[in-house]
Amino acid sequence: MWFLERLILKRLLLLLVWGLVCGVSSAHAQTSTPPPKQPPIPSQVLTDGRNASLALYFDTLKQGGIGVLHLYGEGITDARAQFVRELWSFVPANDGLFLLLPIGIDLTARQYVLSVSVGYADRTRTLIETLLTVSSGGYGRQEFIVPPDKAYLIAPEIERLEYAHLSGLIDSTPALPRAWDEWGFSLPSTSEITSAFGFYRTLNNTTQTRHTGWDFRAVPGSMVVASAGGEVVYADALDIRGNYVFIHHGYGVFSGYAHLSQFLVTRGQTIQRGQAIGLSGNTGRSNGPHLHWEVNVNGKWVDGVQLTEMWLP
């Protein structure tokens, strides 16, 4: 528990300092006050011996983490990364090509080979290879009691179908250019965080599951705001997530807002960072009023708070 307590304490202190500095009262003000994040210095720059440089903005990546890769150089047309038997395409942004590499929450902590295939205008390709270390997320265990009237929702099949439904949404959403601004992502609520990303949860002493997001204490009717600009791809009821808003922010980044009591947006709507998208509630598989907020990058559920703290292209 010390890990969660430390996290919550850190968040609370940050919010407190923020409030004192900015005199913040509304969620919108909280999300628009901080200065834009500055690009960090890469921890490593690799080359292909020709024109390409590959900058890595991390030392190690934790389970459920996100790594920024930046590829640049004369005459480069495309790039693909292979990591743990999966293939990802780089996307153009700023000066060069970028990839937001998501690390699965269940990926075994050890070293893996990262291979980046670089395409040139003359149709030749080069290869950059390195070792990436995936570290443990240090995620704890939590007992979670679902009230009797919602206990049928702990059936693993219901969870499997809901994840499949969300995967289908992600896969069928057309590619969008980056919709976030220079502030990147921000938290969807000013309320206190009550449960962190990554927990191994046991529901009603039987069903095992993972916590794919962050929970905020929120009395029903609290304002929930979009973490970044984007397009609403879903605003409807789900079994476990209850009333759910799912937003595509471009480049394969999605954020989800669960257990809402009311929708303030509809599917297909374009929204801005900090815009109210719904009111918090207690719908779906929830054991009390709260907001569950989660982030999916290129098909994997990752730590949304890390996304709010990191620089993005």
Ligand SMILES: [Zn+2]
């Ligand atoms: Zn949650």
